[in-house]
Amino acid sequence: MTDTRTAPPQPPCIAFIGGGNMASALIGGLLGRGHPASQIEVVEPWDSARDALRQRFGIDAQAHAGAPLARAQLVVWAVKPQAFQDAAQATAAQVPQALHLSVAAGIPTASIARWLGSERIVRAMPNTPALVGKGITGLFAARAVDAQGRALVERVIATTGQLVWVDAEEQLDAVTALSGSGPAYVFLFLQAMQQAGQDMGLSAAQAYQLAVATFQGAAELAARSDEGPEVLRQRVTSKGGTTHAAITHMQQQRIPEHFIAAMRAAERRARELAQEFGATP
Ligand SMILES: NC(=O)c1ccc[n+]([C@@H]2O[C@H](COP(=O)([O-])OP(=O)(O)OC[C@H]3O[C@@H](n4cnc5c(N)ncnc54)[C@H](O)[C@@H]3O)[C@@H](O)[C@H]2O)c1
Numbered sequence: 001m002t003d004t005r006t007a008p009p010q011p012p013c014i015a016f017i018g019g020g021n022m023a024s025a026l027i028g029g030l031l032g033r034g035h036p037a038s039q040i041e042v043v044e045p046w047d048s049a050r051d052a053l054r055q056r057f058g059i060d061a062q063a064h065a066g067a068p069l070a071r072a073q074l075v076v077w078a079v080k081p082q083a084f085q086d087a088a089q090a091t092a093a094q095v096p097q098a099l100h101l102s103v104a105a106g107i108p109t110a111s112i113a114r115w116l117g118s119e120r121i122v123r124a125m126p127n128t129p130a131l132v133g134k135g136i137t138g139l140f141a142a143r144a145v146d147a148q149g150r151a152l153v154e155r156v157i158a159t160t161g162q163l164v165w166v167d168a169e170e171q172l173d174a175v176t177a178l179s180g181s182g183p184a185y186v187f188l189f190l191q192a193m194q195q196a197g198q199d200m201g202l203s204a205a206q207a208y209q210l211a212v213a214t215f216q217g218a219a220e221l222a223a224r225s226d227e228g229p230e231v232l233r234q235r236v237t238s239k240g241g242t243t244h245a246a247i248t249h250m251q252q253q254r255i256p257e258h259f260i261a262a263m264r265a266a267e268r269r270a271r272e273l274a275q276e277f278g279a280t281p
Contacts, residue, residue, distance in 0.1 A: 106273025
């Protein structure tokens with residue numbers, strides 16, 4: 001009797017160029033969803049970072065781009081913007097057929113296409129809550145990327161949380177300023193709330209627990225509510241009460257306006273990164 005069973009299709013091989021924070025978040029997400037470690041390649045020049053990948057994920061990263069990359073269907077560029085061009089030039093010849101996914105802030109698809117000699121590029125702007133599966137990523141696909149390519153990228157990114165496609169590449173600078181850098185704004189607020197709590201007589205641990213749970217709870221309430229933040233805020237704000245005192249002070253100090261200006265500075269910096277590290281031939 002002949003065996004008519006066929007082996008299930010092998011998941012695609014995904015190569016990571018750079019094995020730091022963002023690569024680790026994605027690799028952790030992929031492995032957690034059952035993607036086999038044998039279908040992941042990593043290029044990471046630092047010994048200590050390679051050791052960390054081996055210990056954490058059982059993955060043997062390569063120090064240099066080499067022949068094993070040829071089997072990659074997707075190459076994830078997870079290097080700092082300033083390292084991208086050199087990394088691309090060292091790697092391009094090994095991955096002529098692959099789809100490319102860049103998480104580097106600011107570097108435009110036009111520069112990446114020039115460095116790699118391929119137009120099949122998706123840019124992503126993730127954020128660090130990806131490390132705990134609670135990230136959100138903005139995505140932009142160049143015209144040469146087909147539906148199958150988008151679906152592959154979605155499968156990878158969805159392991160780290162939510163995703164949002166944008167239609168215009170410039171919108172990724174706004175995503176960077178909002179959700180890419182956003183966790184840092186939240187951590188700054190957490191520090192300030194913890195400090196205020198301590199100043200008012202709580203222990204550091206108590207104040208931090210109260211602050212973190214308040215962010216978690218308020219964010220969850222906003223996510224589940226049909227009402228917008230203005231209404232949710234009013235519900236907390238009794239007439240003549242404590243919240244009113246705090247919000248009035250913040251408005252008098254023009255904190256919302258300053259906050260918006262700070263985010264515009266992040267957006268400007270994303271554009272500058274494109275000039276500084278993406279403009280070279
Ligand atoms: N950390 C964030 O919050 C965040 C959010 C969104 C996007 N990003 C983007 O993700 C990218 C990576 O950031 P990260 O926080 O993971 O940085 P990271 O420093 O943790 O990781 C980058 C890794 O790239 C390696 N590397 C350097 N040169 C290389 C080369 N030529 N070839 C291969 N690997 C090389 C480094 O050794 C390092 O381990 C950046 O471009 C950043 O803009 C970061």
